[in-house]
Amino acid sequence: MSAPVVTRFAPSPTGFLHIGGARTALFNWLYAKRFGGRMLLRIEDTDRSRSTDAAIDAILDGLTWLGLDWDGEPISQYARADRHRAVAKALIDAGQAYPCYASQEELAEMRETARAEGRPPRYDGRWRDRDPSEAPADVKPVVRLKAPLDGETVIDDKVQGRVVFNNKELDDLVLLRSDGSPTYMLAVVVDDHDMGVTHIVRGDDHLTNAARQTLIYKAMGWDVPTMAHIPLIHGPDGAKLSKRHGALGAEAYRAMGYLPAAMRNYLARLGWSHGDEEIFPTEQLIEWFDLDAIGKSASRFDMQKLQNLNGHYMRAQTSEELMRDFVAFLPHAEGGQAVQAWLSDSTHEKMFRAALPGLKERAKTLVELLESAEYLWASRPLELDEKAEKLLAAEGARAALAGLHERLAALETWNAETTEAAVRAYAEDADLKLGKAAQPLRAALTGKGTSPGIFDVLDVLGREESLARINDQAVS
Numbered sequence: 001m002s003a004p005v006v007t008r009f010a011p012s013p014t015g016f017l018h019i020g021g022a023r024t025a026l027f028n029w030l031y032a033k034r035f036g037g038r039m040l041l042r043i044e045d046t047d048r049s050r051s052t053d054a055a056i057d058a059i060l061d062g063l064t065w066l067g068l069d070w071d072g073e074p075i076s077q078y079a080r081a082d083r084h085r086a087v088a089k090a091l092i093d094a095g096q097a098y099p100c101y102a103s104q105e106e107l108a109e110m111r112e113t114a115r116a117e118g119r120p121p122r123y124d125g126r127w128r129d130r131d132p133s134e135a136p137a138d139v140k141p142v143v144r145l146k147a148p149l150d151g152e153t154v155i156d157d158k159v160q161g162r163v164v165f166n167n168k169e170l171d172d173l174v175l176l177r178s179d180g181s182p183t184y185m186l187a188v189v190v191d192d193h194d195m196g197v198t199h200i201v202r203g204d205d206h207l208t209n210a211a212r213q214t215l216i217y218k219a220m221g222w223d224v225p226t227m228a229h230i231p232l233i234h235g236p237d238g239a240k241l242s243k244r245h246g247a248l249g250a251e252a253y254r255a256m257g258y259l260p261a262a263m264r265n266y267l268a269r270l271g272w273s274h275g276d277e278e279i280f281p282t283e284q285l286i287e288w289f290d291l292d293a294i295g296k297s298a299s300r301f302d303m304q305k306l307q308n309l310n311g312h313y314m315r316a317q318t319s320e321e322l323m324r325d326f327v328a329f330l331p332h333a334e335g336g337q338a339v340q341a342w343l344s345d346s347t348h349e350k351m352f353r354a355a356l357p358g359l360k361e362r363a364k365t366l367v368e369l370l371e372s373a374e375y376l377w378a379s380r381p382l383e384l385d386e387k388a389e390k391l392l393a394a395e396g397a398r399a400a401l402a403g404l405h406e407r408l409a410a411l412e413t414w415n416a417e418t419t420e421a422a423v424r425a426y427a428e429d430a431d432l433k434l435g436k437a438a439q440p441l442r443a444a445l446t447g448k449g450t451s452p453g454i455f456d457v458l459d460v461l462g463r464e465e466s467l468a469r470i471n472d473q474a475v476s
């Protein structure tokens with residue numbers, strides 16, 4: 001039996017969980033879930049100036065919002081520097097690494113010569129076999145890997161296929177800097193090994209690193225994990241993803257009112273596919289996800305598609321699920337705090353729940369849902385939007401409201417059906433098209449030109465509030 005799957009997500013804390021990182025995390029999460037394994041989280045916090053608690057929190061918060069949980073405590077790469085140094089020492093002791101005393105000037109000269117000769121810049125190995133007794137006393141050495149001088153390093157990548165690197169192109173990479181701090185290349189290998197990572201899934205910008213890292217694994221005699229380097233995400237125009245295209249942090253998508261389930265579905269489809277399917281509830285993703293179905297070419301981020309998918313999820317979710325996501329969204333929404341306060345009243349909450357089925361039909365995002373729900377907490381006399389003003393200014397509109405008020409006030413039972421019957425009867429008797437009665441009603445009840453179904457609105461607002469709002473706008 002093969003070892004249980006262990007994946008990891010290893011973000012550098014740059015201040016937010018960007019969309020590419022979120023997709024990498026999702027792929028690792030799905031793969032671990034699919035095979036009953038674990039996904040670990042390692043924070044690559046060796047850049048001390050950027051790795052603030054706030055930056056780390058933003059990543060954890062983004063993952064949590066997306067519903068991507070990890071196993072165990074997040075691991076700090078920085079905290080493991082002693083272990084990285086110990087491995088560098090073990091490599092020196094085993095003759096697989098060596099201290100290098102080349103000065104900055106010497107290195108610059110090497111680069112210059114290489115450039116002049118049209119070769120890629122490459123360390124020439126001058127301290128590879130030199131006796132440390134020759135070391136200049138005033139230079140603190142770096143530690144370099146004694147990389148193989150010829151042959152090939154092969155990555156059997158699950159996405160990229162067989163990728164061959166000529167070892168001549170991979171020079172003796174630095175493992176420890178002269179101040180004793182481990183390089184990223186060493187730290188990643190030691191951490192992945194110690195964490196028992198079996199599968200590395202990450203962006204294909206790390207493919208060349210994978211070759212160098214393989215050399216370190218080999219020098220230590222460690223098993224190299226299975227690798228999958230996924231193509232980057234591009235904008236809809238095929239150019240590198242920029243802010244303009246949607247290269248934003250997870251928190252920006254949350255504030256724009258996207259649902260975590262829709263985000264998971266959308267991100268999974270950015271690079272991965274399963275036949276012609278587009279809609280994947282998360283359980284389905286877990287069941288079907290695999291690395292070999294990830295495409296080799298860059299995927300294109302399309303905000304419109306995400307929005308449509310989100311609309312689909314909004315309609316498909318149960319009121320319970322949507323309520324949960326809406327409540328979680330409010331603290332991040334513009335004006336959300338006031339709505340939170342309003343919702344804390346149980347009568348209001350009941351009212352909101354009653355309105356939800358009507359609201360969700362028209363909204364593609366939670367922001368739109370919030371906007372179309374505004375009529376619930378609007379206070380009288382209602383502020384009218386431009387369209388509502390126009391509807392009420394139409395000839396006979398306000399008079400129709402007076403007539404409607406009379407009919408509705410006479411109802412014994414107040415619900416969507418009885419109010420609809422009353423409005424229809426009034427329109428017929430007054431010889432009006434239904435719209436001529438319903439449109440001013442909409443404007444008076446919601447202050448807007450578009451709203452959920454008007455009879456649902458009457459039902460949700462209830463008799464007293466509805467009649468008062470109609471009265472506010474009616475003229476007899």
Ligand code: GLU
Nearest residue numbers: 010011012044188202206
């Ligand atoms: N910290 C790296 C990044 O954010 C990922 C390193 C890795 O996955 O090996 O790009």
